Amino acid sequence: MAIKSAKTSLTAIAATLACLCAAPSASAEHAVRADKATSASNAAPIMDATSRAPITILISIDGFRADYLERGLTPQMQNLADQGAVGKLRPSFPTKTFPNHYALITGKRPDRNGIVGNNMVDPRRPNETFSLGDPKQALDPFWWNEAEPLWITAEQQGVRTATMFWPGSEVPFHKQRPRDWVRFDSAISNEQRVNTVLDWARRPADIRPAFITLYFDTVDTAGHRFGADSREVNDAIADVDRKIGQLLSGLAAMQQPARLILVADHGMRTTSESEVIQLSDILSLDSIRAVEVGPYAAIDPIAGKEAEVEAALLRPHDHMNCSKRQDLPERLHYGKNPRVAAIICIAQPGWSIFAGPAPWSANGGSHGYDNMDPDMLALFIAYGTHLRGDIGTVDNIETYPLVARMIGVTPLPSDAVGMLAK
Ligand SMILES: [Zn+2]
Numbered sequence: 192m193a194i195k196s197a198k199t200s201l202t203a204i205a206a207t208l209a210c211l212c213a214a215p216s217a218s219a220e221h222a223v224r225a226d227k228a229t230s231a232s233n234a235a236p237i238m239d240a241t242s243r244a245p246i247t248i249l250i251s252i253d254g255f256r257a258d259y260l261e262r263g264l265t266p267q268m269q270n271l272a273d274q275g276a277v278g279k280l281r282p283s284f285p286t287k288t289f290p291n292h293y294a295l296i297t298g299k300r301p302d303r304n305g306i307v308g309n310n311m312v313d314p315r316r317p318n319e320t321f322s323l324g325d326p327k328q329a330l331d332p333f334w335w336n337e338a339e340p341l342w343i344t345a346e347q348q349g350v351r352t353a354t355m356f357w358p359g360s361e362v363p364f365h366k367q368r369p370r371d372w373v374r375f376d377s378a379i380s381n382e383q384r385v386n387t388v389l390d391w392a393r394r395p396a397d398i399r400p401a402f403i404t405l406y407f408d409t410v411d412t413a414g415h416r417f418g419a420d421s422r423e424v425n426d427a428i429a430d431v432d433r434k435i436g437q438l439l440s441g442l443a444a445m446q447q448p449a450r451l452i453l454v455a456d457h458g459m460r461t462t463s464e465s466e467v468i469q470l471s472d473i474l475s476l477d478s479i480r481a482v483e484v485g486p487y488a489a490i491d492p493i494a495g496k497e498a499e500v501e502a503a504l505l506r507p508h509d510h511m512n513c514s515k516r517q518d519l520p521e522r523l524h525y526g527k528n529p530r531v532a533a534i535i536c537i538a539q540p541g542w543s544i545f546a547g548p549a550p551w552s553a554n555g556g557s558h559g560y561d562n563m564d565p566d567m568l569a570l571f572i573a574y575g576t577h578l579r580g581d582i583g584t585v586d587n588i589e590t591y592p593l594v595a596r597m598i599g600v601t602p603l604p605s606d607a608v609g610m611l612a613k
Pocket of ligand 1: 254287288289456
C-alpha cells in the first residue's frame with residue numbers, strides 16, 4: 192500500500208527531475224532513469240518544466256549502518272537507490288556524531304573542522320568541556336568557528352537554505368545562520384520533521400529554500416540502547432523508511448522535484464559488559480582527565496603525571512591500542528588539532544574503555560571505533576544526481592562537494608578530492 196503509492200510518487204518526482212536537472216552532463220542519464228521509472232508503474236504527467244526548480248534535501252539518519260539496507264526493511268530507500276546511486280560512507284575518526292556531521296557539511300575531517308569529538312577540551316579554555324549534554328558549551332560559536340558549514344557558504348552565494356536539525360545548525364557562524372533553522376528537540380517527532388520540510392517546500396518560489404537538511408536520530412538511539420541486531424533497531428529503520436515515503440509522497444503531491452542525498456554519520460556495533468577495559472586496572476584515575484570514554488578514550492595526564500600515565504598506557508594491551516596524539520596512524524588524519532587529547536586509546540571493535548563507573552550500560556551498541564571497522568560504515572544513497580549504481584566505499588567528506596554541486600554553490604577548499612562531484 193504505502194510502497195505502491197510512494198513508487199508512483201517517485202515516478203512523478205523523477206519525471207519532473209528529468210526536465211529540470213541542472214547538471215548539463217547528466218541530462219542523458221536522467222532521461223534513461225525517467226524512462227525506467229515510467230515503465231515501473233503508470234506514467235505520471237510530465238509537468239511544465241518552468242513550474243518549480245528542484246530542491247536538494249540532505250538527509251542524515253544517525254547511526255544507520257550501511258548494511259542495514261540489506262535487511263529488507265527499507266522499500267522506500269531501496270527504490271531511491273535503484274533509481275540513483277548507493278554506496279558506503281567511511282566515517283572520519285573518531286566515528287562519533289558531531290565530528291562526522293560537521294565533516295559531512297564542511298568537507299573537512301574533524302582535525303580540520305574543529306569538532307574533534309562529542310566531548311573535547313580546548314587548551315585556550317582548559318576549565319571548560321564541550322559536551323553534547325551542556326547546551327551552554329555546545330551552542331557556543333567558539334567551538335564551531337574553525338570550518339564554515341555549507342549552509343553559510345550557500346547563503347553567501349545567494350542560495351536559500353533551511354535546516355530541520357543538523358549538528359551545528361543552531362549555532363551562528365560569524366553571526367550568520369541558515370535562513371530557517373530549528374532548535375534541536377528530540378521530542379519533535381520524525382513525522383513533524385518531515386512536515387516541516389514539506390511546509391518549506393510548499394512556500395512560494397521567492398521564499399522557498401533550495402537546500403534543506405533533515406535529521407533523524409531514532410535509529411541511533413535504538414542502536415545504543417538495544418544493540419545493532421535488535422528488534423528495536425529494525426522497528427526504527429522501518430519507521431524512518433516510512434517517513435522517507437511520507438516525504439516523497441508530499442513532494443509529489445505538490446509537484447516539487449527534489450534531489451535526495453541520504454547519509455549517516457557512522458554505523459553501530461553491538462557491545463557487551465563482558466568486553467570492558469577498565470582504566471583503573473591500569474593506572475590511578477587521579478593521574479588522568481578522561482575527556483572521552485567508550486569505543487575510544489581521549490586522555491590528558493594531570494600535570495606532573497605525564498611519564499607515569501604514558502608508561503601505563505603506551506605499552507601493549509590486549510584489547511586496545513593507545514598512542515600519543517602525534518603518533519596516531521596517518522590514515523586517521525587525526526591528532527594535529529590542539530583540541531585532541533594527549534593520548535588516544537582505541538578499543539578493539541566491540542570493546543568499551545571506561546575510567547571508573549561506566550557512564551552507560553555496556554550492554555547495547557556503540558560507535559567511535561577505528562573507521563576501518565566495517566561496522567562503522569554508514570549509509571549513502573543519492574537520488575536525482577548524476578551518480579548511478581554502486582559507488583563502493585567513499586570517505587564521508589566527499590559528500591560535501593557533491594551537495595555543493597547539486598545546489599550550484601562553489602565549495603570552499605576542503606579535504607575532499609571531489610570524486611562524487613565530477
Ligand atoms: Zn551519530
